[in-house]
Amino acid sequence: MFSRLQRFYTSIKVVADMVMLALAFVLAYATRFSGIVPVTEGIPPWTDSFFSLLMVLVIFPVTFHQSRLYGTNRSRTNTGEVFEVFKSTITAALILVAVTYFVRERYSRLTLVIFIVYAFALVTCSRLVTRYLVSEIRRRGHNLKSILVIGAGDLGQRVIETVEHHRELGFRVMGVLTLHPEKVGQYVNDVRVIGVVDQVNEVLDSHPVDQVILALPLAGHAHVKALMDKLALRTVDVRVVPDLYQYITLYGGLEEFGGLPIIRLQGDPMEGWSRVAKRAFDILFSLLAILITAPLMAATALAVRLTSRGPMLYRQERMGMDGRTFPILKFRTMCIDAEHGGAMMTCPDDPRRTVIGTFLRKYSLDELPQFFNVLRGDMSLVGPRPERPVFIEEFKRQIPRYHLRHKVKAGITGWAQINGLRGQTCIEKRIEYDLYYIENWSLLMDLKILVRTALGGFLSKNAY
Missing domain, CATH: 3.40.50.720 (NAD(P)-binding Rossmann-like Domain)
Known part of the structure; x- marks a missing residue:
């Protein structure tokens, strides 16, 4: 009964959102081409606009779902609901622009801006009214x-x-x-x-x-x-x-297999369309990052080659999703015989660093080649930072649930990193942040982490 009512309640919210989005789209089209705003390039045919409407009715609900706007959250205030709708609307609009760019050559940018404003206003009003009505019905004790x-x-x-x-x-x-x-x-x-x-x-x-x-x-x-x-x-x-809740660790729940009920104590946090969406997100933004940082990567590679003996790139074995290892790519920041005595973690004023290595590590420029790891599928843009297998065995024995961070792909940046947990910081605290990210993952959260990283999340006193 719980699940049926939950699905029914969620379906009402999805239908209401789709109605509001369609209304916002029609109003935006009417506003743009009603004569209020001068039309210089002619009115686009309705067939083109209808195609855009179909994309809106797919992209926006999926984005809202990824942002957990269709989950139940009694603790979320009205202000919090409005803020979540705003963030999700902006994210969905960016995705719509990207998709439109690849599948169509012509669209009205002003219509899109007007639509975003209308969509945010109408969806917000719909949700606030729904929250009020539901709370009133329950408060009066009806249909309990x-x-x-x-x-x-x-x-x-x-x-x-x-x-x-x-x-x-x-x-x-x-x-x-x-x-x-x-x-x-x-x-x-x-x-x-x-x-x-x-x-x-x-x-x-x-x-x-x-x-x-x-x-x-x-x-x-x-x-x-x-x-x-x-x-x-x-x-x-x-x-x-x-x-059995005491034994549930990550994404546990009840499943059905051929009519047989099975209790899942530990599961995969990203399945089906969630995994497809995250992979598409990684490919799109890693390609964009490679294009933007190509001149910087070329200059960094040249600086490494001119200031020290050895290759420009350094490949090191790291452990990623499901315990599989892969060669992570970095610009070399240490001398070529830095680990002749065995694997060692970096430390402040590490004597093994090259002349330019300190600078590259401080500003995380040595991490730039990892965008190619993301493109290959070894890593994700956002996720727990990968560790070396030689250290992981020790961590697994010392830290409960450490192995659960390998349920997702390792990332260039992560929730722990933007909160200052880099380098020789508390490993237990980093695992706590990593597991929080895995349990609360959404595309919107990935975008938030990337923005904070771009605004200085990798500038840390612990980076060396």
Whole structure:
């Protein structure tokens, strides 16, 4: 029931957004070519504009989805909602311009600007009105479904918190049953424990309940059969929350395989279209970066060649997604025999650096060839920085969940790097930031990290 209502609620938001976007497009076209603004090159045929509208109705909802605008977030304020719509609208518009550039030769740039303004205004108004109406309906207690939670422990508490955070779905927890009689009369997150598990029939007879959720710990699963024997004689919906959250690490959840329900304790954070979108994003922006930085890379390569003996480029083995290794490309900043005694991490005032190496590392110019790694598919523009395999084995033994950073491609820059965690900084803190990025990834977040990097995110006192 939860998933069905969630999909229904999400589909309403998607349809509302598409209606607002189509209306914004028509209004922008009418505004531009109604005579208010002088038309110097003629009015484009509606067939061309209709093609642009189709692209809008695909690109904008997909971008909104990637920005998590279709997820439920009760803690997000109205101001936060407006800001997220604004960021997503700008991102979608940039993607629309890029796509339009490759598939069409002629379009009205002024119409696009007017459309962006209308789209932001209409989508924002639609969402604020929807939020207000939903909150009013729930506040007045209309169309609520009551839930009985069986289990007063940590798992039951989590169920209650989840229901509270998804109030727009119209559920409320009316009471909790427990395995421990001494807990009767106590409260779990402001919900009263109204009895013990054996009293489930009496509770269902005396209270209107639409759904029962079993949230028992593993030690209490011996009671499940007796409970199901009683509940099987009733029309109430029954759901089970397995006590496996303590083992879930990254992107866990419930799957179905040939009709067989499977609980996923650890999964891939980027699947299907998410992976395609991130790869397309990497190819587009790495090509753009190579074109922009080509003169700088040529000058850097020449400087390396003229100031020290050895090759301009340095290839070093790093570990990327799924534990696969690849040769990372960098401009050489150290003497050619820097590691004759074995692998070593860099340190302040490292004597192995070349004359120009300190300068290149300080301003991260030695990292520029990694755009070619991105183009080849070894890396991504944004992701956890890749480490050398020789150091990773030690990190995996010392740091819990370290290996999860290899569930995505390594990046040239990342969430940890723009927050100052470079070089010899706390490795535990860097992993915390890396996992936060993986769990909250979106194309908009990638764009934000790239912008902050371009504005000085790689200028750090820890870069050496």
